[in-house]
Amino acid sequence: MCARAGSLGDGRPMPRLSVREMSFAAIIVVALAAALPFFVSDYVLGVLTPGFYIAVFAMAWDLLFGFANEVNFGPTFLIGLGAYAAGIIDNRLGWAIWLCVAAGTAAAVAGGLVLALPALRVRGPYFGLTTLVAVLILSNLIVVFADLTGGEIGLTVPDVISIDAHANYWIALGFMSASGAILFALSRSPMGLILQASGQDAVQAGALGFNVTKHKLAAFTISAFFSGLAGALYVFYLGAASVGTLVDVTVGVQVIIAAVLGGRRTILGAALGAIFLIGATEALRPLGELATLVVSAVALLIVLFFPNGLIALIARVGGRA
Numbered sequence: 632m633c634a635r636a637g638s639l640g641d642g643r644p645m646p647r648l649s650v651r652e653m654s655f656a657a658i659i660v661v662a663l664a665a666a667l668p669f670f671v672s673d674y675v676l677g678v679l680t681p682g683f684y685i686a687v688f689a690m691a692w693d694l695l696f697g698f699a700n701e702v703n704f705g706p707t708f709l710i711g712l713g714a715y716a717a718g719i720i721d722n723r724l725g726w727a728i729w730l731c732v733a734a735g736t737a738a739a740v741a742g743g744l745v746l747a748l749p750a751l752r753v754r755g756p757y758f759g760l761t762t763l764v765a766v767l768i769l770s771n772l773i774v775v776f777a778d779l780t781g782g783e784i785g786l787t788v789p790d791v792i793s794i795d796a797h798a799n800y801w802i803a804l805g806f807m808s809a810s811g812a813i814l815f816a817l818s819r820s821p822m823g824l825i826l827q828a829s830g831q832d833a834v835q836a837g838a839l840g841f842n843v844t845k846h847k848l849a850a851f852t853i854s855a856f857f858s859g860l861a862g863a864l865y866v867f868y869l870g871a872a873s874v875g876t877l878v879d880v881t882v883g884v885q886v887i888i889a890a891v892l893g894g895r896r897t898i899l900g901a902a903l904g905a906i907f908l909i910g911a912t913e914a915l916r917p918l919g920e921l922a923t924l925v926v927s928a929v930a931l932l933i934v935l936f937f938p939n940g941l942i943a944l945i946a947r948v949g950g951r952a
């Protein structure tokens with residue numbers, strides 16, 4: 632297998648999948664996933680379907696952090712805005728699902744812009760702290776306005792996309808595939824290259840004539856769009872919205888771990904990491920509380936010994952074949 636060399640922490644060369652190889656592998660995986668409903672139970676589909684939405688969360692986060700190098704500790708701020716806006720409109724106004732999803736996406740983009748404009752004026756950990764505070768504020772607002780949001784109990788969403796496990800699975804798979812293709816193409820476009828350059832050295836990128844702030848704002852807006860859209864669709868899959876499942880900091884940590892575990896600055900690796908986390912957690916469920924510990928330990932070992940993520944590990948194994 633053809634591979635491009637990267638590097639490990641110990642200086643050894645680490646092969647990385649080329650764009651063509653990653654695209655071909657993604658097509659094969661999606662094709663196999665599309666055939667999966669014909670061979671597995673509804674239980675397995677019910678495990679994988681949420682994983683596909685979390686994969687979109689992780690891919691959107693990777694565009695901002697992996698390429699722009701802006702540490703975003705609050706991906707659930709955008710997810711929560713999209714989910715709650717769509718859910719509240721459906722609960723209170725009874726609009727059609729697609730209108731609720733559109734409104735939720737617009738709310739996430741608007742909220743993302745409001746957050747990004749002042750946040751991008753700061754650098755390093757201060758940007759991350761700003762996004763983290765935004766999550767805490769949103770969580771508190773949901774509790775304070777419980778009459779509208781359902782508060783700590785949660786918000787009931789009257790409508791759902793479908794009650795058929797196969798339909799939900801294919802919708803989620805199609806959405807993840809389309810989102811991944813768009814985000815991957817954007818990451819390999821001139822905008823993605825500028826983001827990568829600005830993430831590595833913003834001063835030098837600016838000296839070369841690139842508008843760093845404009846491109847980072849564009850990345851934040853794109854990330855907000857896909858996060859909000861995924862959150863809005865996800866709430867119509869769940870049939871409910873709650874802080875614990877959509878906005879809580881631990882949910883954001885899961886998204887971040889998935890992206891880093893799969894392979895930072897790869898987009899597609901983030902999807903792989905998300906599905907791995909969901910599948911491993913469910914497979915180890917019989918262990919009870921130990922399941923989270925085991926999955927976390929495995930994730931930590933992968934990050935420590937394969938800092939380029941599962942994508943790089945696959946490339947390395949393929950390079951030896």
